[in-house]
Amino acid sequence: MVRTFMEGSKAVAEVIKLCRPNVIAAYPITPQTHISEELAQMVANGELKAEYVTVESEFAAASVVLGASATGARTYTATSSQGLLLMTEVLFSISGMRLPVVMTCANRAVSSPINIWNDQQDSISVRDAGWIQLYAEDIQEASDLQIQAFRIAEHPEVILPVMACMDGFILTHAYEPVDLIEQEEADAFLPPYQPQYYLTPKNPITFGAMLGPESYMESRCQLDRALRGSAKIIEEVAQEFKKRFGRFQGALIDTYFIEDAEIVLVAMGSVISTIKEAIDLLRAEGTKVGLLKVRCFRPFPREAINRALVGAKEVLVLDRAFSPSSGGVLTTEVRAAFQGMERAPEIKGHIVGLGGREMNIETILNIVKDRRAVGREDRFVDLKEALLS
Numbered sequence: 001m002v003r004t005f006m007e008g009s010k011a012v013a014e015v016i017k018l019c020r021p022n023v024i025a026a027y028p029i030t031p032q033t034h035i036s037e038e039l040a041q042m043v044a045n046g047e048l049k050a051e052y053v054t055v056e057s058e059f060a061a062a063s064v065v066l067g068a069s070a071t072g073a074r075t076y077t078a079t080s081s082q083g084l085l086l087m088t089e090v091l092f093s094i095s096g097m098r099l100p101v102v103m104t105c106a107n108r109a110v111s112s113p114i115n116i117w118n119d120q121q122d123s124i125s126v127r128d129a130g131w132i133q134l135y136a137e138d139i140q141e142a143s144d145l146q147i148q149a150f151r152i153a154e155h156p157e158v159i160l161p162v163m164a165c166m167d168g169f170i171l172t173h174a175y176e177p178v179d180l181i182e183q184e185e186a187d188a189f190l191p192p193y194q195p196q197y198y199l200t201p202k203n204p205i206t207f208g209a210m211l212g213p214e215s216y217m218e219s220r221c222q223l224d225r226a227l228r229g230s231a232k233i234i235e236e237v238a239q240e241f242k243k244r245f246g247r248f249q250g251a252l253i254d255t256y257f258i259e260d261a262e263i264v265l266v267a268m269g270s271v272i273s274t275i276k277e278a279i280d281l282l283r284a285e286g287t288k289v290g291l292l293k294v295r296c297f298r299p300f301p302r303e304a305i306n307r308a309l310v311g312a313k314e315v316l317v318l319d320r321a322f323s324p325s326s327g328g329v330l331t332t333e334v335r336a337a338f339q340g341m342e343r344a345p346e347i348k349g350h351i352v353g354l355g356g357r358e359m360n361i362e363t364i365l366n367i368v369k370d371r372r373a374v375g376r377e378d379r380f381v382d383l384k385e386a387l388l389s
Contacts, residue, residue: 001182002182007173008139008172009038009173010038011180012078012146012166013034015146015181017039017048020048020049020190023051023053023074024053025061025062025075026039026076026079027061029083031080031108031116031118031168031169031173032083032104032172034173040052058079058082058084059086061079062087064077065077065094066094066101069100072199072200074192074193075099075102076101076103077102078103078104079105080108080122082110091129091130092129095131095223096208098159098223099161100154100161101162102153102162103161105164116168117356118168118169118170119320119353119355123163123165124321127297130160130161131160132160132161132163132299133296135296136164136167137249137270138176138270139166139176141249142164142166144245147181147186148237150190152234155237159226160230166269185244189244234296235251238250252296252301253295253305254292254295256276256279256293257279258292259290261290261311262289263287263313264312264314264345265364266309267330268297271353272293274361277361289368292308303337306338309345314346314348318353318359320352320353327349327378332349348371350381351378351381363381363382366381
């Protein structure tokens with residue numbers, strides 16, 4: 001294992017190289033561009049023996065990895081924002097065909113108006129596409145997620161695509177110390193892909209065949225069961241990664257000072273680090289606050305969240321994406337985890353950090369203090385009222 005200091009995008013590219021993908025296709029879009037640039041350079045330099053396909057759009061990139069994966073190749077792509085949404089049709093096809101494609105999503109706001117900064121509206125908007133979705137807290141976790149994603153996707157009990165999400169700019173363009181594993185270690189953790197089903201003239205089969213009303217529902221039910229069942233494999237892979245490399249940031253969820261917490265903050269992504277600092281300050285003042293980090297958004301870990309929050313009196317969810325006229329998406333999912341229970345905490349939603357709006361320690365402190373006093377539901381935090389008139 002080698003400790004180094006590098007940009008988040010570079011760290012992700014280095015780990016993807018260790019995974020030995022056979023085919024890579026990615027169309028550059030800010031803030032994902034550095035990942036695809038690094039991989040293209042590695043292939044050009046002969047450091048990575050892979051077919052790097054230059055495409056004309058993100059739709060084409062997704063189509064290339066779909067076709068390559070269907071032939072039994074290990075495949076990878078990366079995208080952001082509108083690029084991800086342009087892939088939407090193909091995302092459903094990839095999961096419907098049960099192809100273990102791995103994608104890095106550098107989370108970015110969705111237009112219009114045009115905004116290149118970070119929130120999580122892009123990946124949240126395709127939450128129903130049938131992909132496993134994992135969210136990174138920091139650059140170390142973002143890089144570690146990539147190799148775990150391939151292990152999860154290719155597991156014979158899963159065979160589903162995985163989206164490893166990292167906050168754009170905050171993680172893709174930041175520099176942090178990173179522990180990178182060696183190629184030999186990577187090969188031991190991630191052996192060559194051995195597909196069960198793939199396109200070959202020697203044994204002709206069909207992917208994505210026409211299904212009528214008599215069998216379509218069953219195929220969607222199978223996808224749902226596979227996605228739900230993948231939670232066990234996500235946990236197993238994370239535990240094996242910890243055993244081999246000593247790092248574990250939770251598999252489905254993680255917690256911080258939650259055992260005696262009366263107030264629990266719930267969030268995903270890079271804001272987790274800021275929340276931890278705010279919690280340290282609040283606890284020093286005597287406020288019993290804790291954190292529940294959602295690492296796996298799909299499959300949504302309802303049971304794990306339910307168990308973790310059962311002792312909390314008040315739950316404050318921080319959403320970096322929302323459904324207009326409905327509210328925060330993560331908030332809605334957390335509330336659903338307690339549906340039908342006699343005793344459930346009060347769950348309050350906060351829509352924060354859209355389009356790169358700063359979320360600092362003071363933001364978190366104000367959310368805790370204001371929510372305890374006011375008790376409003378699913379509100380937008382730090383709005384500039386003058387711009388709303």
